[in-house]
Every structure is written in C-alpha cells, then in structure tokens.
Amino acid sequence: MSSVEPAAQGDAGPAGTASARDVALGYEPPAGRGERRVWIPLGGSHSAGTLSEFQRKRLLGAVLEVKPEPETRLVLLGVDVDGLRPAGRAALRDRIAFLPADGGLLSNLNAWENIVLPIGFHQPGQLPGVAAQVGALLEGLGADPRDLLAKLPERMTPYEKKLTGYVRIALENPDLVLAEEPQGGLDSAERAAAARFAAMYLERRPGGTFVQLEVARER
Amino acid sequence: MIGVYREFEGCMRLAGHVLRRLPALALPPVAEALTRQIYFTGASATAGIVLRGAFIGTFIIAYVIDVLEADAALAVKILVWVVLREMGPLIAAVLVIQRSGTAITTELALMQISGEVASLRQMRIDPRDYLVVPRVVGVALSTAALTVYVQVIAVGGGMLLSSLTIDASLGELTGEFFALASPVDFVYAVIKSFLFGAAIALVCCYHGLHPPGTSINAVPKAAINGVTQSTLLVLLLNVVFAYLVFGQAFFGLVTAKL
Numbered sequence: 104m105s106s107v108e109p110a111a112q113g114d115a116g117p118a119g120t121a122s123a124r125d126v127a128l129g130y131e132p133p134a135g136r137g138e139r140r141v142w143i144p145l146g147g148s149h150s151a152g153t154l155s156e157f158q159r160k161r162l163l164g165a166v167l168e169v170k171p172e173p174e175t176r177l178v179l180l181g182v183d184v185d186g187l188r189p190a191g192r193a194a195l196r197d198r199i200a201f202l203p204a205d206g207g208l209l210s211n212l213n214a215w216e217n218i219v220l221p222i223g224f225h226q227p228g229q230l231p232g233v234a235a236q237v238g239a240l241l242e243g244l245g246a247d248p249r250d251l252l253a254k255l256p257e258r259m260t261p262y263e264k265k266l267t268g269y270v271r272i273a274l275e276n277p278d279l280v281l282a283e284e285p286q287g288g289l290d291s292a293e294r295a296a297a298a299r300f301a302a303m304y305l306e307r308r309p310g311g312t313f314v315q316l317e318v319a320r321e322r
Numbered sequence: 323m324i325g326v327y328r329e330f331e332g333c334m335r336l337a338g339h340v341l342r343r344l345p346a347l348a349l350p351p352v353a354e355a356l357t358r359q360i361y362f363t364g365a366s367a368t369a370g371i372v373l374r375g376a377f378i379g380t381f382i383i384a385y386v387i388d389v390l391e392a393d394a395a396l397a398v399k400i401l402v403w404v405v406l407r408e409m410g411p412l413i414a415a416v417l418v419i420q421r422s423g424t425a426i427t428t429e430l431a432l433m434q435i436s437g438e439v440a441s442l443r444q445m446r447i448d449p450r451d452y453l454v455v456p457r458v459v460g461v462a463l464s465t466a467a468l469t470v471y472v473q474v475i476a477v478g479g480g481m482l483l484s485s486l487t488i489d490a491s492l493g494e495l496t497g498e499f500f501a502l503a504s505p506v507d508f509v510y511a512v513i514k515s516f517l518f519g520a521a522i523a524l525v526c527c528y529h530g531l532h533p534p535g536t537s538i539n540a541v542p543k544a545a546i547n548g549v550t551q552s553t554l555l556v557l558l559l560n561v562v563f564a565y566l567v568f569g570q571a572f573f574g575l576v577t578a579k580l
Contacts, residue, residue, distance in 0.1 A: 167444055196446060207441040211429070216351075221445040223351040224452070230350060271445075 127279050127312035129178030130162050130171075138162075143314050145181060148301035153317040159283075162316075166281060169196045180278055180312075197225075200277035202300075204284040204318075206268030208256040214267045215252040222274055233274060240270045243303060245296050262293035269300050273307060280304055280313045287317070329551070333528045339450050340458045340524070346451045347459060355452065359460025363422040363519075364467050371417045372471045378413050383480035387487055394490035398498040401480050406507050407568075408560065410473035411465075411515035415556045418465050418519060419549055423526040426457055427548035430530025431541045439531065449531065458523040465519025466512050473511060506567075514563050518556050525552040 123129060127145045132138035138158040143149045154162065161172060169184055169192040171177035177184040179195055187195065201207070208217045218237055222229055241248045246266055256264060265285060272280060282301075286294040301313040346352050386392065386400050430453060433439050442449045481499065485492040529548035533540035 201444045203441065203444070207437075207444060209433070209438050209441065210436070216354075220351050220452075221447065224349055224445070224447050227350055 123178040123183045124181050126178045127180060128166070128281070128314055129176065130165065131176035132158070132161065132172075133174040143312065145312055146310055148305065148313040148315070150315045150317070153319050155319055159316065159318045163201065163281070163283075166199065167196070167201060169193075198278040200272035200275055200280050202265070202268050202272050202280060202282040202285065204265075204287055205261070206256070206259075206264035206266075208259075208264055208267055210256050212255075213252065214254050214256075214259070214263070217256070217267055218252075218271045218274065221271060225275070236274060237270055240273055240303070241266070244269075244299060260293075261288045262297065265289075265297060265300075269297075273304055276308050276311075278308070278311055280311065281316060282313065283316045284318060285315055329528065332532065333524050336450065336454060336528050337458075337520075337524055340455050340520075343448075343451050343455050344459070346455050349451075352452060352456050355456035356460050359422075359457050360464050362425070363418060363461050364464025367417075367421050368468065368471065371414065371421070371468055372475055374413075374417060378409070378476075380476060380479040380483055382409060383476075384483055384487065387484060392484075392488060394484075394488065394494055394498055397480075397484040397488060397490070398495055398502055401477050401484075401499060402503045402507060405476045405480060406473055406503060407511055408564070410476060411469045411511050411518055412556070412560060413476075414465055414469040414472050414515055415518040415522060416553070418461065418468065419522050419526075419552050419556070422461055422464075423522050423549055423552050424545050426461070426523060426526040427530040427545045428541055430527060431533040431544040434531055434533055435536055435538065435540060453531070454524075454527045457527055458520050461523035462516045462519035465522070466516040469511060469515035473508075510563070510567050514560070517559060517563075521555045521559060522552040525555055 125145050126142060127149075128141060128143040128151070130141040132140065137155070138161065139152070139154065141151050141154075141162065143151060151162075161175075165171040165175060165177050166179065169177075169179065169187070171184060180198055182191075182195060184192065184195070206217075208214075209220070212220065215237070219230060219233055222233055237252070238248045241251060244266055246263070251259075251263055251267070254263065256267075259267065269282075269285070285300050286297045289297055301315070304313050305311060347356055382404060383397070383400055386404070387397050390396060392400065430439075433453070439449045439453070442452060477499070481492060481495045484490065484495055490498075526548040529544045529551070533544040534547070535543070
C-alpha cells in the first residue's frame with residue numbers, strides 16, 4: 104500500500120497548466136470560491152484532505168457526472184474531461200466508483216442484494232462467480248458472510264454498512280475509488296479493519312487509485 | 323396550470339422511458355424487482371382486494387335489481403355492462419391505488435429524500451430503470467389479473483344473489499349471461515385494467531421521484547398527489563375507453579354520433 108499523501112501536490116505546477124497525464128483526480132476550482140485545489144497522482148492510496156461540505160458537493164458532482172462546473176478544471180484517470188465527448192465521459196465514469204460515508208445502501212435490500220446490485224446491472228454475466236469473491240472479501244476484512252449477507256441496512260452497524268458498500272465497489276474493480284470518510288464514526292477496532300479497505304483494493308487492482316475524502320461537517 | 327402541465331409532461335416522459343427500457347426487465351435486479359411488485363400488488367393482496375371488490379360488485383347488483391325491479395335479462399345486462407365492463411376494472415384500480423399506489427409513492431419519496439435514489443446514480447444505475455420500469459409493468463399486470471378475479475367473483479356472486487332475489491334460476495341467468503357477454507367485453511376490461519395499472523404506477527412513481535420538498539413532510543404530500551391524480555387519470559381513461567370502444571360513456575349518458 105502506498106503512503107497516504109497530502110491532497111495538494113506540489114509537483115503539479117501552476118493551476119490550469121498542469122499536465123493531466125499522471126493524475127488520477129485533478130480538481131481545479133476557479134479562484135475566489137473558497138475551494139481547495141485537489142491533485143492526486145495515479146496509483147496507490149491517497150487522501151484528498153478535509154473538504155468543506157460545499158466543496159465535497161461540487162467535487163463529487165463533477166466527478167460522478169464527469170462534468171465540472173464552468174471554469175473548473177477536472178482531470179480523471181489522466182484525461183482532461185473538458186475535451187471529452189459524451190461517450191468518452193461515460194466510458195470514463197465506468198472506471199470510477201464512489202463509496203459514501205454511510206455505504207450508500209438501499210434500505211429495502213439486504214447486504215447481499217446491495218452488493219450484487221451494480222454487478223447485476225452492468226455485468227450480469229459475472230453474477231454466478233460473485234458469491235465466492237464476496238465471501239473472500241468479507242472474511243478478509245473480519246466479517247462473517249453468513250451473519251452479514253442477510254441483514255437489512257437498518258440492522259447493520261456503521262462499519263457493516265461501510266463494509267457492504269466497500270465490497271460492492273470492490274467487485275467492480277474500478278480504476279479509481281473515491282471513499283468518503285471510510286473510517287469516520289467507527290470505534291478503534293473497526294477503524295483498523297476499515298483502514299485495510301485501500302490495501303485490499305490495491306491487491307485486487309494493482310495500479311488502481313484509492314482516494315479518501317474527509318469532510319468538515321457544518322454544525 | 324404550469325404545474326399541471328409539468329406533471330403531465332413528466333409522466334409522459336416517464337412513460338416513454340418505460341417503453342424504451344422494457345428490455346431492462348431481463349436484468350436480474352430489475353426482474354427481481356418486478357417479481358416483488360407482482361407479489362406485493364397481485365398476490366399478497368389478492369384475497370382482500372377480491373373480497374372487497376366482490377362485495378362492492380354484488381351490492382351494486384343487489385341495489386340495482388331492487389330499485390329497477392329487474393327481471394333476468396336486465397339483471398344479466400347489469401352484470402355485463404356494469405360489473406364486467408366498468409365496475410370490475412374500476413374497483414380493481416381503486417383498490418390498487420389505495421394499496422400499491424400509496425406504497426409506491428411513499429417508498430420512492432422516502433428513497434429520494436434519504437439519498438437512496440442518488441446512491442443508485444452513483445452506482446451508474448438509472449433510477450427509472452430500477453425503480454419505475456418494474457413497478458409500472460408489475461402493477462399493470464397485477465391490476466389486469468386482479469380485475470379478472472374481481473369480475474369472476476363479482477359476476478358469480480351477482481348471479482347467485484340475483485337467482486335468490488328475482489324470479490330466475492341460476493342456470494337461466496348463466497345462459498343469459500353467456501348469450502349477452504362477448505369476448506370483446508372481457509378483452510376490453512383486461513386491456514383497460516392493464517392501462518389503469520400502468521397509469522397508476524406511472525403517476526405514483528412520478529410523484530414519488532419528485533416529492534414537493536426535501537423534508538419528511540414532503541412524503542405524505544407526494545402520496546396525496548399520487549393517489550388523487552392517479553384516481554382522476556383512471557376515471558378519465560375509463561371514460562375515453564368506453565367512448566372509443568362502445569361509442570358511449572357514463573353508462574350511455576354520453577353517446578358517440580357515428
């Protein structure tokens with residue numbers, strides 16, 4: 104696992120002119136809006152630092168729709184998004200996964216159904232082999248698949264929700280994972296387990312990039 | 323007025339999406355959602371809906387026979403025209419609105435407000451594919467099936483009741499019924515109730531996905547909008563259908579000049 108690096112990379116060059124080639128996630132907002140520049144290199148595990156709720160919303164909106172706000176530069180997986188056609192943006196989006204702080208689970212589906220939902224949509228042919236992978240991932244992170252998989256989100260602990268969300272994105276083998284507060288709201292043992300999300304992802308996807316976002320919640 | 327137009331346009335767009343994306347039903351999660359919807363609307367509610375529908379149908383016949391002092395021919399005409407063509411589909415539709423329409427709107431509005439719809443988008447899943455397509459198809463199929471059940475039991479109950487209250491045997495009434503009823507009546511009722519079901523689910527899904535706010539208070543408002551508008555739409559479709567197929571609506575009060 105690579106070391107966690109600070110969000111703003113000093114080798115990126117001046118805003119607006121930096122090369123996109125080796126960048127997994129580059130976000131350059133216009134000056135004067137109070138947002139920070141985020142510049143994450145390709146490969147390994149990194150932290151994007153602590154973002155304001157405003158910037159979190161802007162950044163995630165831009166990345167997940169592959170469409171930045173006007174005057175904002177967005178680089179994803181070495182590609183400057185601005186010059187892409189819709190098909191290129193869609194292809195890029197398929198290589199990115201997002202793990203929300205609460206796992207992003209659907210409340211009327213149990214853990215298993217939540218895990219296989221995106222696979223069932225995007226790669227239904229892979230469904231038959233998924234059970235073994237899910238079992239291995241859960242056991243590797245210290246969870247009992249028999250106990251967890253039948254649970255509805257309302258009966259899960261915060262860690263189980265994050266774990267379920269993590270397994271769901273891990274199965275898709277994305278090139279870039281954006282994980283929001285993967286260790287937030289957990290006790291020390293759970294934090295230790297959640298800290299292994301990035302390492303397990305990089306074992307499965309060598310060359311992939313795992314980015315952790317922290318959010319400064321407004322009180 | 324603009325709001326009404328927007329809602330109408332939104333429902334029409336949603337209907338277009340459902341038609342275009344029917345192949346999504348082959349995807350395992352969508353097929354599972356379809357099965358759940360059919361089970362919820364068409365199977366788990368069958369006993370209650372059919373019993374209530376049959377009671378209503380039978381009481382209509384009983385009152386009409388009593389008020390009009392009907393003979394066998396008139397009793398069977400009432401059964402075919404009122405119960406088979408009109409009341410069967412309408413009763414099933416109203417009961418589906420009560421049970422499934424409210425559930426769909428509430429569930430989707432809660433999903434929208436709690437961010438679960440956004441979660442689907444984050445998974446690159448079009449919420450309309452996963453949430454709307456199986457609900458529309460499932461409710462449409464279930465409403466058609468429930469209509470058949472209601473018709474069979476209401477007509478059967480009506481004939482039984484008629485044989486007890488007027489001077490005609492059950493065999494005589496059955497003979498009259500099969501002489502008067504045609505396959506068109508049955509097909510008309512089934513197609514109509516299929517469209518009723520699709521319209522109910524579309525309107526309720528639309529209001530569920532567009533709650534009038536982001537607080538929990540928006541959920542009951544969305545449910546009220548879904549139920550009232552789907553009821554109005556069903557009544558409107560019923561009139562249009564009756565006029566187009568039989569040249570008359572409101573049980574003959576409005577007649578086509580062909």
